[in-house]
Amino acid sequence: MSASLQNIVIIGFGLIGSSIARAVKEASPNTNITAYDSNHEYLDYAVDNDIADSGYDYPDTYLAEADLIVLCTPVGQMEKIAQSIAPFLTKKNVISDVGSVKQSVIDHVSAALPYPEMFVPAHPISGAEKSGPSAGFAGLFKDRWAIITPTEMTDLKAIESVTALWEICGANIDFMEPKHHDLVLAITSHLPHLIAYSIVGTASNLAEDLQREVIKYSAGGFRDFTRIAGSDPTMWRDIFLENKESVLDVLQRFHEDLSELQKAIRQDKGDMLQDHFTKTRKIRNAVIDSGQAGRAPYEDK
Amino acid sequence: MSASLQNIVIIGFGLIGSSIARAVKEASPNTNITAYDSNHEYLDYAVDNDIADSGYDYPDTYLAEADLIVLCTPVGQMEKIAQSIAPFLTKKNVISDVGSVKQSVIDHVSAALPYPEMFVPAHPISGAEKSGPSAGFAGLFKDRWAIITPTEMTDLKAIESVTALWEICGANIDFMEPKHHDLVLAITSHLPHLIAYSIVGTASNLAEDLQREVIKYSAGGFRDFTRIAGSDPTMWRDIFLENKESVLDVLQRFHEDLSELQKAIRQDKGDMLQDHFTKTRKIRNAVIDSGQAGRAPYEDK
Numbered sequence: 001m002s003a004s005l006q007n008i009v010i011i012g013f014g015l016i017g018s019s020i021a022r023a024v025k026e027a028s029p030n031t032n033i034t035a036y037d038s039n040h041e042y043l044d045y046a047v048d049n050d051i052a053d054s055g056y057d058y059p060d061t062y063l064a065e066a067d068l069i070v071l072c073t074p075v076g077q078m079e080k081i082a083q084s085i086a087p088f089l090t091k092k093n094v095i096s097d098v099g100s101v102k103q104s105v106i107d108h109v110s111a112a113l114p115y116p117e118m119f120v121p122a123h124p125i126s127g128a129e130k131s132g133p134s135a136g137f138a139g140l141f142k143d144r145w146a147i148i149t150p151t152e153m154t155d156l157k158a159i160e161s162v163t164a165l166w167e168i169c170g171a172n173i174d175f176m177e178p179k180h181h182d183l184v185l186a187i188t189s190h191l192p193h194l195i196a197y198s199i200v201g202t203a204s205n206l207a208e209d210l211q212r213e214v215i216k217y218s219a220g221g222f223r224d225f226t227r228i229a230g231s232d233p234t235m236w237r238d239i240f241l242e243n244k245e246s247v248l249d250v251l252q253r254f255h256e257d258l259s260e261l262q263k264a265i266r267q268d269k270g271d272m273l274q275d276h277f278t279k280t281r282k283i284r285n286a287v288i289d290s291g292q293a294g295r296a297p298y299e300d301k
Numbered sequence: 302m303s304a305s306l307q308n309i310v311i312i313g314f315g316l317i318g319s320s321i322a323r324a325v326k327e328a329s330p331n332t333n334i335t336a337y338d339s340n341h342e343y344l345d346y347a348v349d350n351d352i353a354d355s356g357y358d359y360p361d362t363y364l365a366e367a368d369l370i371v372l373c374t375p376v377g378q379m380e381k382i383a384q385s386i387a388p389f390l391t392k393k394n395v396i397s398d399v400g401s402v403k404q405s406v407i408d409h410v411s412a413a414l415p416y417p418e419m420f421v422p423a424h425p426i427s428g429a430e431k432s433g434p435s436a437g438f439a440g441l442f443k444d445r446w447a448i449i450t451p452t453e454m455t456d457l458k459a460i461e462s463v464t465a466l467w468e469i470c471g472a473n474i475d476f477m478e479p480k481h482h483d484l485v486l487a488i489t490s491h492l493p494h495l496i497a498y499s500i501v502g503t504a505s506n507l508a509e510d511l512q513r514e515v516i517k518y519s520a521g522g523f524r525d526f527t528r529i530a531g532s533d534p535t536m537w538r539d540i541f542l543e544n545k546e547s548v549l550d551v552l553q554r555f556h557e558d559l560s561e562l563q564k565a566i567r568q569d570k571g572d573m574l575q576d577h578f579t580k581t582r583k584i585r586n587a588v589i590d591s592g593q594a595g596r597a598p599y600e601d602k
Contacts, residue, residue: 076571129585145517216591219426234575236578248566265541
C-alpha cells in the first residue's frame with residue numbers, strides 16, 4: 001500500500017465502514033485502522049474480530065495521526081461529525097466520506113472543517129440490505145463503481161489518497177461533478193428506493209388478511225421491492241432530505257410517465273403499452289451489457 | 302403419475318409451457334406430451350430436445366386424446382385459442398391455463414368451450430425474465446405457489462387432474478376465488494411491473510449522455526427495476542388490459558401513498574419518513590420469514 005495510507009480512521013463502523021476496514025486489512029494487514037463510533041457493540045465487534053486495531057466513542061488526538069479519515073455515517077450526521085473532529089485536525093489529514101448525496105455533504109462538511117481543501121467527497125455504489133459491521137465483507141466494493149466528486153478547491157494529493165483507498169477495495173473509479181452525481185443517483189437509486197418504500201408501504205396499510213396473502217404470494221415482483229424497502233431507515237431518511245431537489249424533480253417526471261401508462265390501460269391502448277414495454281426491455285439489455293446486472297452473493301441472503 | 306395424466310397437450314410452448322413439459326417428462330418420461338404453437342422454431346426445439354413427443358401448428362383430432370390441455374399463451378390470446386380447439390373437444394378433456402389474470406380468462410374461455418365445467422383456471426406464480434422454450438427448465442415451479450381458482454360449476458375430477466399436474470411440477474397448491482386472485486396479484490405482481498416499466502421508461506426518455514450514466518451506475522437500485530421491466534411485452538400488455546379494474550384500483554392507492562412521501566420530503570418531515578421506512582422493513586422481514594425471499598438461480602442470469 002502507498003506510504004500515504006498507513007493510518008486510517010473510520011467514523012461510523014457499520015456495513016460500509018467495516019467493509020472498507022476489511023478490504024484494507026485483507027490487502028495490507030499492517031495498516032493501522034481506528035474505528036470511531038458511538039455504538040460500543042460495533043467497536044467491540046471491530047476490535048475482537050481484528051477488523052480495527054482500536055476503537056473510540058469520542059474524537060481525540062488520534063485523529064491528527066490519520067493519513068485518511070473516512071466518514072461512513074448517514075449523511076445527516078456528517079456535519080456534526082465534521083464539527084466534532086475539526087479541533088483535532090491538521091493540514092496533513094485527508095478527509096473523505098461515502099455518502100449517497102454529494103452537494104449538501106460538501107456544503108455542510110466543508111464549512112465545518114479547518115482545511116476544506118483536504119476534503120475529498122466520494123460515493124461507492126454498492127447497495128446492501130443488511131446493516132451493521134457483522135454484515136460487512138471485504139468484497140463489497142469489488143468491481144462496483146466508486147465515484148469521486150472533487151470541487152475546484154480540492155487538494156490533488158488528497159484526491160490521490162482517496163483514489164488509492166478505492167483501488168485497494170477493488171472498485172472501479174470515476175469522477176463526477178457533485179450536482180450531476182446527485183441527479184444521476186436520484187434516478188438510479190433514490191427514486192427506485194422511494195417508489196419501493198411507497199409500494200411496500202401501501203401493502204402495510206392493507207387489511208390483515210390481504211396483507212398476509214400479499215406476503216405469501218410476493219414472488220411475482222413485490223418481493224424485489226421489499227428487498228429495496230428493507231434498507232436502513234435512517235440512512236434513507238437522510239438521503240431524501242439532503243437530495244430533496246433532484247429527488248422531487250425526477251419524481252415529477254416519473255409521475256407524468258406513470259400517468260401516461262395509466263391512461264393507456266384505461267383506454268385499452270394495447271399498442272402503446274407494448275411499444276413502451278419493448279423500449280424498456282432494451283434498457284434491460286443495456287444494463288446486462290454494461291456488466292452491472294449481476295447480483296452480489298450477499299444480496300440473496 | 303396418476304392414470305388420468307397419460308396425454309398432455311401444451312398450447313403455447315414458451316417459457317412456462319416448456320417448463321411444465323420438462324417437469325412432467327422428468328417425473329414421468331412415458332407421459333405423452335404434444336406441443337401446439339404457431340412458432341415452428343419452438344416446435345422443432347421441443348421435439349428435437351425430447352421435451353415434447355410431437356408438435357402441431359394447428360388444432361386437430363389429437364386434442365380429443367388429451368387427458369389435460371394447458372393453455373400457456375399470453376392471456377389476450379386464450380379466447381381465440383379456446384374457440385379454435387372447441388370443435389375437437391369431448392367431455393373427457395380437462396382444460397387448464399396458466400394466466401396471471403383469472404376472472405377475464407374464465408369469462409372468455411368458458412364462453413368458448415363446449416364443456417366449460419371441464420375448465421380449471423390456474424396460475425403458477427413464478428416470474429422469469431427470459432422468454433421462449435430454451436429459457437424453460439423443470440425446476441421453475443418448485444416450491445413456488447400454484448393457485449387454482451375454480452368456479453361453482455367446475456368439475457371436481459377436473460380439479461384433481463390439475464392439482465396432480467402442479468404436484469408433479471413441485472409447486473405448493475392453493476385455492477382462491479378468481480376475483481380475489483386478481484386483486485392480490487394486482488398488488489404483488491401487476492402494480493410492481495407497471496411501476497418498473499414506468500421508471501425504466503422514464504430513463505429511456507433521458508438525454509443520451511444521462512441515459513448512458515444511468516445504465517452505468519444502475520447497481521444502486523435501478524438495476525432491479527430493469528430486471529422486472531425486461532419481462533415479455535405481449536404477456537404484460539395483456540395482463541394490464543385484462544386486469545384493468547384491479548390494476549387501476551391499486552394504482553390509485555399507490556399514487557396516494559407516494560404523494561404522502563413526496564409531501565414529507567418537500568416539508569422536511571424526517572420523522573414521518575423514518576417511521577414509514579421502519580414499517581416497510583417489517584414487511585421485508587415477513588417476506589423473508591415466509592420463505593419467499595430467495596431468488597431462483599435463473600433470476601441471476
